[in-house]
Amino acid sequence: MPFDWGYMQRPLSSADNKTVDFNGGAQMSELVTIPISIFEFAVDYERPEFHLLMDRAVIIQGIFDALKQWDPRIDDVDAINTGKASEQGFTIKLPLKRVSFFFGPASCKFTRENVNWQSAEETIAILDAAVSALIRSSGVAMGSKNTAISLHLQPKSLPFIALLTPFIAPQLAALDLEPVMTIAAVAKWGHRKVTIDGSGVLANAVFLRFEREFSSAATYDEIAGQLRKDEEDLFKTLGVEEDLA
Amino acid sequence: MNAYSEVQSSGTHWPEPRQRAPILEGLEKQWAEFAAQDEAILSEVRKNYVLPADSSVLNFLTEHRTIPQILLDAVPQLKACFGADVVFNLRAPIDESGSRILYAAAMWQGKSQDVRDALAKFDRDWWTARAGQAAGYLTFTYELV
Numbered sequence: 400m401p402f403d404w405g406y407m408q409r410p411l412s413s414a415d416n417k418t419v420d421f422n423g424g425a426q427m428s429e430l431v432t433i434p435i436s437i438f439e440f441a442v443d444y445e446r447p448e449f450h451l452l453m454d455r456a457v458i459i460q461g462i463f464d465a466l467k468q469w470d471p472r473i474d475d476v477d478a479i480n481t482g483k484a485s486e487q488g489f490t491i492k493l494p495l496k497r498v499s500f501f502f503g504p505a506s507c508k509f510t511r512e513n514v515n516w517q518s519a520e521e522t523i524a525i526l527d528a529a530v531s532a533l534i535r536s537s538g539v540a541m542g543s544k545n546t547a548i549s550l551h552l553q554p555k556s557l558p559f560i561a562l563l564t565p566f567i568a569p570q571l572a573a574l575d576l577e578p579v580m581t582i583a584a585v586a587k588w589g590h591r592k593v594t595i596d597g598s599g600v601l602a603n604a605v606f607l608r609f610e611r612e613f614s615s616a617a618t619y620d621e622i623a624g625q626l627r628k629d630e631e632d633l634f635k636t637l638g639v640e641e642d643l644a
Numbered sequence: 645m646n647a648y649s650e651v652q653s654s655g656t657h658w659p660e661p662r663q664r665a666p667i668l669e670g671l672e673k674q675w676a677e678f679a680a681q682d683e684a685i686l687s688e689v690r691k692n693y694v695l696p697a698d699s700s701v702l703n704f705l706t707e708h709r710t711i712p713q714i715l716l717d718a719v720p721q722l723k724a725c726f727g728a729d730v731v732f733n734l735r736a737p738i739d740e741s742g743s744r745i746l747y748a749a750a751m752w753q754g755k756s757q758d759v760r761d762a763l764a765k766f767d768r769d770w771w772t773a774r775a776g777q778a779a780g781y782l783t784f785t786y787e788l789v
Contacts (some may be wrong), residue, residue: 432697434690497658499654549652556789581646598646637709
């Protein structure tokens with residue numbers, strides 16, 4: 400019973416070639432696939448509106464109708480009546496689009512999975528339809544816009560720790576003789592946060608999450624443009640490039 | 645493998661397909677439970693093996709329901725034989741007879757003799773006694789990178 404068929408063997412190459420050079424070095428970026436990607440958009444209202452807890456039918460109807468072209472189903476509307484007052488509200492899902500939209504008395508949150516820049520226009524259209532309908536039917540005043548993109552990046556040839564190694568503080572690594580198995584780095588600014596971690600969901604993958612707060616006046620196109628630039632900058636920092644083949 | 649405890653998923657629970665006939669509710673509930681178990685096992689497989697971007701491996705694992713559990717059972721042995729940081733890729737190519745076999749391949753950056761030794765140890769210590777469970781649909785191998 401030969402298990403070692405060797406059918407996939409390739410000529411041995413030097414492991415030394417498998418390094419990533421940062422800051423625009425001469426070496427090529429590591430190609431990655433992105434099996435999991437999530438976009439989140441959340442807004443706290445300028446002040447809580449308690450009628451969103453009491454008179455929800457009109458608002459739900461307004462949002463449901465606004466999402467009509469994406470075929471919402473009544474069974475994909477869930478009332479959340481447990482938890483703190485701020486956690487209660489309604490969620491409308493569009494399973495085929497992997498979209499979920501929650502609104503409560505103090506905030507609303509839009510989530511879409513399997514996002515990419517090719518579908519950004521559609522994502523914005525669904526987001527705009529849901530948020531605009533919420534504003535129209537409830538009269539809430541929106542505060543600043545909080546956005547986040549979460550990506551699980553699976554390198555094509557490198558072990559994931561090779562992408563994380565530049566973020567390991569030498570004094571931490573020196574605490575033990577064994578090599579560091581994984582590391583997380585979190586950087587926070589006034590209106591921005593970046594998390595780089597190993598993926599807890601996929602084998603040999605890096606988890607990247609970048610969050611940014613925008614003013615309430617920011618347009619969706621401005622937000623998309625900034626987030627795309629943030630992603631490009633972070634990919635350069637990580638030394639990766641998406642494999643679109 | 646993550647180091648930071650922050651949630652890495654969207655947290656959205658997607659609905660199961662709607663149930664239609666009351667007479668089938670029990671069966672459908674049971675079916676949904678099986679589907680949830682299968683999904684949980686597949687999630688674990690994705691934590692331990694790298695799957696290709698296309699759906700070939702996922703389709704294969706869905707069609708061969710015993711294989712995902714064998715893959716998970718193999719993980720501690722693979723780590724013991726090949727090393728904790730070795731990455732294993734899954735591939736399900738179509739062979740010349742038109743059928744698919746799943747290959748779990750260690751991406752090996754070291755010497756070829758070392759990986760041959762590791763594979764021989766894995767076969768001897770664990771796989772040979774269990775290969776029959778996979779009915780010839782699963783092969784552990786390696787790829788030099």
